[in-house]
Amino acid sequence: MKALTLIIALVLSVTFSNAQETKNGKSITVIIENIKNNNGTIMLSLHNETTFMKGRGIQTVESKIVDGKVKVTFNNVEAGTYAIMALHDENENKRMDFQDTGMPKESYGVSNNAMSFGPPTYSKAKFKVSTEDLEMDIML
Template identity: 40%
Template structure:
């Protein structure tokens, strides 16, 4: 086999293996509504696993609030199972303030309207499948 044919075969194999490794990605948009006011920021976290839910976000962002609402988009997100949590950091200290027993003093929410009973929301209640561009709305 001559060098030109070998080179063409190697290039074709490389191209095909790259194509099988390429993964389709999507945009995940989170709309937050009904904040109490325009003070502080809204923090939004996107989680990609149950083990990291509410502790290790896959992606995170914060947004200013206008008209008691905001929108944040995460781009280039691979298909998979995700959950979203948000909180309104009214005093702008960069964290969700809590009272006695860890009860949040600032508004928060999760995808699917998930709420916890005597604790934080559960992954199974908040998770959703991302297999196309998706937009969700969370009301505080």
């Protein structure tokens, strides 16, 4: 009986602590509507200045493509400055593929649609999360 009571107490404490975690941060919903085909997946990653273009982000989300569109949400994002990177991983190998010339083979985009000749920069892609949930469009 003591074991059952302990298990119930643990389950309730985990449930309530998870419920509280979800309410701490804001959500960022990203919509991409110009995907050239439904092959593969769209991979999105939320970055701060330290992680941008240097590896895995703070949060990552992957979505199947339906009719050339995806809509994904990053949840529980604390206030701060971030950037989002998106990749159309057509062959589902979990990485960006490049041509021999160094140009990307797969479509990609970043927040603020800050595309230029050369790699994207954090300074152009960054945005602030503060008191409101955000919704943004990213073009590939």
